[in-house]
Amino acid sequence: MRLGADDLELIDRDVEGYLERHQRKDLLRFLTAGSVDDGKSTLIGRLLYDTSAVFDDQLAAVERDSRRHGTTGTATDLALLTDGLRAEREQGITIDVAYRFFATSKRKFIIADTPGHEQYTRNMATGASTADLAVILIDARYGVVAQTRRHSFIASLLGIRHLVVAVNKMDLVGWSEATFDAIRDAYTDFAARLDVHDLRFIPMSALRGDNVVTRGDAMPWYRGPTLLEVLEDVHIASDRNLIDLRFPVQLVLRPDLTFRGFAGTVASGVVRVGQEVMALPSGRRAAVAKILGADGEQDEAFASQSVVVCLDREIDVSRGDMLVHPGNLPKLDREVEALVVWMADAPLVEGRTYLLKCGTQSVSAEVTEVQYRFDVNTVHRQDATLVEGRPSLALNEIGRVVFQAARGMLHDAYAKNRRTGCFIVIDRLTNATVGAAMVVDRRPARTEQALRSRDAERRQALARLASRVDATERTKRIGHAPLTVWLTGLPRAGKSTIAVLTEKKLFEAGVLVQVLDGLNLRLGLNRDLGFSADERSEANRRAAETARLANEAGLVVMASFVCPQAADRATVREVVGADRFVEVWVKAPVEVCEERDRALAPDGSGLYARAHRGEIKGFTGVTAAYEEPQAPDLVVETDKLSADAAASAIASLVIARVRTATTR
Template identity: 55%
Template sequence: MSIVEKERDLLRFTTAGSVDDGKSTLIGRMLFDSKQIFQDQMDALESASRLRGEEHVNLALLTDGLRAEREQGITIDVAYRYFSTARRKFIIADTPGHEQYTRNMVTGASSADLAIVLIDARNGVLTQSKRHGIIASLLGIPHVVVAVNKMDLVDYSQERYQQIVDEYTDFAQKLNVHDLSFIPISALVGDNVVDAGDNMPWYTGHSLLHLLENVTISADRNLVDFRFPVQYVIRPHQDFRGFAGRVASGTVKTGEEVTILPSLRRSRIKSIHVYDRQVEETFAQQSAVLTLQDEIDVSRGDMIVRSHNLPEVSGEFEAVVCWMDERNQLKTDTQYLLQHTTRTSKVFVDEILYRLDVNTLHREAADSLELNEIGRVKLTSSQPIFFDPYDRNRETGGFVIIDPTDFRTVGAGMIRYTTRETLRELRRERGQDAERPRATNVSWEQGLVSRAEREKRNAHKAVCLWLTGLSGSGKSTIARAVEQQLFADGRQVFRLDGDNVRHGLCADLGFTRDDRSANIRRVGHAAQLLFEAGQVVICSFIAPYAADRDFVRALFPEAAFLEVYVRCDIEVCKQRDPKGLYQKAERGEISGFTGVDDPYEEPANADLVIDTAVLSESDAVARVVAQVTRLL
């Protein structure tokens, strides 16, 4: 075999920034330093740079493709670049950074695993840098790296760098970005691009390339919800009818029960073929052919899903749409075509709820959307589509809008949630039970180290502390402070927080009554495992239903469970509204929100009640710590 033999995976990233930020130079630098520039390309670069009267080889010329762009010195479309290292292949979607190219940025961002936002260290955080973060967040890019460039022009000042980091971190609180990191670089000189260089000894983090090579992306995929949009039917002879497609998300095995949408017919997977191989299981991103045990009519545009995990099925839904057409505006009285998974249907935009200012996230009333504008709209399609909210599934949550007369792609959208009931509710009406199967024949495995022994070594007992209360009541604030205090006191302590578990452990759950219960049940079990490990476990969850809290309480010995009701008047919570959720709920953008259109069942027998509308934070924390310490 050849020398280049290691198993590499693939990272798609997007770079947004203007020429002035040094984006093209950065890409040129990455290609150059990772030895991806060929001699003849280099020769062409040198002669082109000379013709332009430039002294040094202009690395930016390497990435400015079309002649018009070379003449004007700007990048006007998404350009794809490739390079690889021993660990990974990289596909760069190189996009222009100016506001008039928002649609190009959106396009480049749609399939990216990571976004590099470039900031010129001299200029600091500009409107443009914020816009790039907002677009990355809207398009659900899991990782954002802010490259603070041109450090050579600010004397490699740590202070300047830190200023930018602080300002951007503060701004990013508003975004839906799970992984944000910063790197000070000089693309021109090469510091921290591939190698560290000697100019910033105060920076102890990794280089940009190191980060690109090592960021974990396999966990970003949705491996829970099996979704198989049927692309094509393969029928070589009477005995073989295979449904070809690419697994959009999740996994499936032979023998599993599946449901076909929209017919709702059920069958089982008979066989799975990946090209000329027959396999037992197929998973997200794989192109496969499925056959079913029963003769069911299935065609392109249908979706095969697991019977116990159905997507939303609706002809009415809301979405954030980016308008991409320079000829006509998005209007509410016009019919368009909607391309979603392998289905195309007619669609009307019923209402434009608001236009989003991509520089500030401010919402404005609007009757139409112009080229490059982003807004939230309500849509009705001529036939139901099968989808998941985009946050949870990019493949089944994204769509494009097509002009019905000349068929140009004029818009792209990300589904936020349905305005109608979910199929699950539909199934309940039909009396079908959507309960997940429980594991049977499983008993608790007892290890050789007991909890009692762990408690002895820790010199304190294990305890579960459960804080319940409305959103905005102050649970998380108290939980964090209590954790810090107990840790300072030398306790083994760990905190589980609502938002954190929903990133991974419970990422497949929504906010329906069933999903909320499942969420609390899982957290309860996770807390129990930590408890068995001898920890003081602090859980802060709304946990609105009494039955769920009782379920959790029953997992722990009576003396080791402490329920704290963090009480706060709903009006005070609304005023605080730290995440803007009440506002969204009251505008109807979130449904089933506790305290607005979903009940909070007040605990009747809490071990401790803390009223945060009355008590100061430090008093509240002191009371909780005192109560917990008594149990240790």
């Protein structure tokens, strides 16, 4: 394990204290994609070696081997550290993925190393299915090649959100920044066609170690993080779906007549004691009476925890069923459309029947349609090949397939849920796993339709409940009227800073006030949303609804959102209500905002810098327009005014508005 001097000191002095701190670190799974020629084995060897995951004896063996058949002259050939699979490959043994492990003081890492050229699609899909991040290796001498596109496509198809493009062998191109830039630009163009949330580029030499674990001195022009720094710091906690509760029941525990619990792993979302849940497919409801976790009773269970859930009344639930929140249902449909990676020599053929395992459900299903297949190198669609006159998918092909299951299958779209949106395809005769499938979100959910007929109360619940406390009474109790102050402006214009300062001033003036911040919402309520135009609008709608709820509770809301589109601001005004809505334009020239951004992140990791490099798409102020407010209630120019002065101006406006409203 890689340890710093302070770790060593602590371990030596107080090992229990050290363990207390370090058994809390988290786990990152990542995939390395590339061929041996790109230096993949060398890169993994370098990571293991530089993080001290290699023992003396292993190293001694590799040093011996390096002299015998290494490719690095007198230097130790680190590629040999991971080459234990060569012999098996020659014997024809199937190796899909080899897993390697290392740890630092921050994280434990599991590397999925997928060897081989021929079986690559199948192997990489297997490794990618559990990976949080993929390292795509590019040989700096050749740039983006067909293989790079294939690897990137598979990574994106399998739902990996973080891609690190490792431009390797920089030593062989004279450490040229221009070469690196050209590869980055070419890749960024291509990646626009993929669904990638987080894209980074690192120039490196795995052979020499530059920018793998340590920085080296050959590329002073690169100011970004090393690969290990990215691996240690990349934020993956919010990749999980904590919104939609899906609890597939693995088995029912019934040790005696007094206990009946449902064991399973929470696929997504959070379930709490006391909450009402619905069992699917029965549609019956019950409340959660108790949750038993690995450490005994707990109040709630969240995605990836293995627990036992007990309900407050006996309803019929068995393996394959799912517990969900009644207002948030998965699809329950016999027809499922999916992108399928085919993994067997015998092709998938339209009309054939297979067994699907989806979560804890096993269902037999017929292939009713093979719509098309992908050319994995170009990501273009092609007609499926015919087998006996029927469309099919051959080994290592990826295509879009419609299945008709023998009974309704509970599932979600893979893009929304990486646990309930996938299934494996099993050959019913050989029992082999022959395919992997990711559900496509196309058809409207029929679940509610299916359930509504037997669940009439649901319809009534949709009528809005009227409060018996009216707004005037509430205002009287609180001492002021509610208001939403919507701060809009460019990134780094100063919105959040001013929001927080204003909040403090208002609070001190006796106003009940709360900050609503775009970034904060993205950590919770909006964590399932990306940055496409549609998703931005949805984020905006949710923010407006949240502001409205807070206003209805009587609070003043200081909302800070870029909110670049006039149409979106109009929506907010409508949702919140024009009479309690104030629009403030936090105005600063884009150059000033950029300069602030540089000062905050001088290493080039700032928002603007990344937007200029093409790593953030549709960034307001760089590649997306900011539609200036036509009639704001107030303009604060933060290049002329201090944040404090701006906050004072806004606070005065607010106090004038909410106090006046009280007396009115």
